[in-house]
Amino acid sequence: MSIELPSFDELARLAADDPEALEALRQALVAQHIASRPESKHQKLERLQFRIDGVIRRSNNPVHACVLLHQLMIDNTSSLLHEMKQLPRTVVSSSNTNSVVKQPRLILISGKE
Structure with missing residues (x-):
């Protein structure tokens, strides 16, 4: 059985009126998501x-x-x-004789600096 995510207004109502039901919904949705992933x-x-x-x-x-x-x-x-x-860095060859060394890139922005 698939659990549908309620509308924002319904979630807001649950948060205000029945936080336990909202938490139960959160846990059920998490369990459903994990179950839908590969074993x-x-x-x-x-x-x-x-x-x-x-x-x-x-x-x-x-x-x-x-x-x-x-x-x-x-x-x-x-x-x-x-x-x-x-x-490790990888070398990418191009059609001409120049080779380019490529490093995987990820830019992290943090407020700690």
């Missing part, structure tokens, strides 16, 4: 969701949760950037 990805997605749920639990309010989740995303992107920089 080989389930464990990784479940671990990530466990980390996200932990951040939400330890936050003081929804804005604090958003800030903490944003930082988690930035940290993971930083790790990805570091890993990409470890990749």
Whole structure:
């Protein structure tokens, strides 16, 4: 059974009137999404969701949760950037005799600097 995402107005009403129902909907949608991915990805997605749920639990309010989740995303992107920089450079040959060395690129913008 597929769960449909309610309209924004319905989500806002749930947030104001029945936060427990909104949380149950969030968990059901997450479970549905994980189940729709290839089996080989389930464990990784479940671990990530466990980390996200932990951040939400330890936050003081929804804005604090958003800030903490944003930082988690930035940290993971930083790790990805570091890993990409470890990749070997590749040489791309062109039709003439010049060869160009290419490095994978990812530009990370962070407020930490």
